[in-house]
Amino acid sequence: MIAAEEAAVTLSDVTLLAPTTFTVLPGEFWCVTGSNGSGKTTLLQTFLGTRSLTSGSCSVWGSPANVRMPPHRRAVASLVEPVPVARDMTLREQVILVAASWYGNSPATAERADEVIERLGLSSLGDRFPHQVSSGQGQLFSLALTLVRPADVVLLDEPERHLDDVRIDMLISLITERKSTGTAFLAATHEPALVDACDAHVELG
Numbered sequence: 276m277i278a279a280e281e282a283a284v285t286l287s288d289v290t291l292l293a294p295t296t297f298t299v300l301p302g303e304f305w306c307v308t309g310s311n312g313s314g315k316t317t318l319l320q321t322f323l324g325t326r327s328l329t330s331g332s333c334s335v336w337g338s339p340a341n342v343r344m345p346p347h348r349r350a351v352a353s354l355v356e357p358v359p360v361a362r363d364m365t366l367r368e369q370v371i372l373v374a375a376s377w378y379g380n381s382p383a384t385a386e387r388a389d390e391v392i393e394r395l396g397l398s399s400l401g402d403r404f405p406h407q408v409s410s411g412q413g414q415l416f417s418l419a420l421t422l423v424r425p426a427d428v429v430l431l432d433e434p435e436r437h438l439d440d441v442r443i444d445m446l447i448s449l450i451t452e453r454k455s456t457g458t459a460f461l462a463a464t465h466e467p468a469l470v471d472a473c474d475a476h477v478e479l480g
C-alpha cells in the first residue's frame with residue numbers, strides 16, 4: 276500500500292533522510308524509530324507529500340505521494356503537522372464537522388464521531404473549547420480529528436506526545452481495531468509500548 280524505495284532527502288550537504296526502503300501492506304501497523312534527528316518526521320512528510328525527495332521514491336497505492344492530488348489526500352490521514360482547530364467550536368462540534376465532511380451530515384455520522392471521542396476518553400470534555408483542555412487532552416483531540424475520517428493510510432508523528440500510559444493504551448487499541456479493517460498505520464515514535472504493539476518497524480540512523 277505504501278512503499279519507500281531508497282527514499283532519501285538531502286539539503287545542500289545535509290542529510291535529512293538517508294536512503295530507506297520498506298513496504299507497508301493494508302492492515303499493517305508499522306513504527307518508524309531512531310534517534311532525534313534521524314529523519315522520522317522527514318520520512319512521514321515525504322509520504323504526506325509535503326516534502327520532496329532528492330532521490331528514490333515514496334508511493335501510496337503505487338502513485339508518488341503528492342498532496343496536491345485529491346486521491347492522495349483522500350487516501351492519507353495524518354497527524355504530522357499541527358491540525359488546524361477552531362477556537363469558537365467545541366471539541367465535539369469539530370470532530371462531528373470533520374466526520375460530516377467525509378460521511379455527510381447525519382445522526383450516524385454524529386454517532387461515529389461520538390464513538391471516536393469516547394474511545395479516546397474525551398466524552399466528558401466534548402463541550403469544552405480547544406483552549407480549555409490540557410496538552411494531553413489537546414493531543415487526544417488532534418488524534419480524534421485524524422482518526423474520525425476514512426483513510427487507507429494513517430501517518431502519525433509521535434502520537435504519544437503528552438499522553439500517559441492509560442491514554443497510550445487507548446490509542447493502541449483504536450489503532451489495532453482500525454487496522455483490522457484494512458487501514459495501514461505508519462507512526463514515528465519514541466514510545467516502547469507502540470513499538471511493542473506494531474507489526475514491524477523501520478529503524479533510521
Ligand SMILES: Nc1ncnc2c1ncn2[C@@H]1O[C@H](COP(=O)(O)OP(=O)(O)OP(=O)(O)O)[C@@H](O)[C@H]1O
Binds near residue numbers: 286309310318
Ligand atoms: N529545513 C531543514 N534544513 C536543514 N536541516 C533540516 C531541516 N529540517 C530538518 N533538518 C534536519 O534533518 C534531520 C532530520 O529531521 P527530522 O525532524 O526528520 O528528525 P526526527 O527523526 O523526526 O527527529 P526527532 O526524533 O527529534 O523528532 C535533522 O538532523 C534535522 O536537523
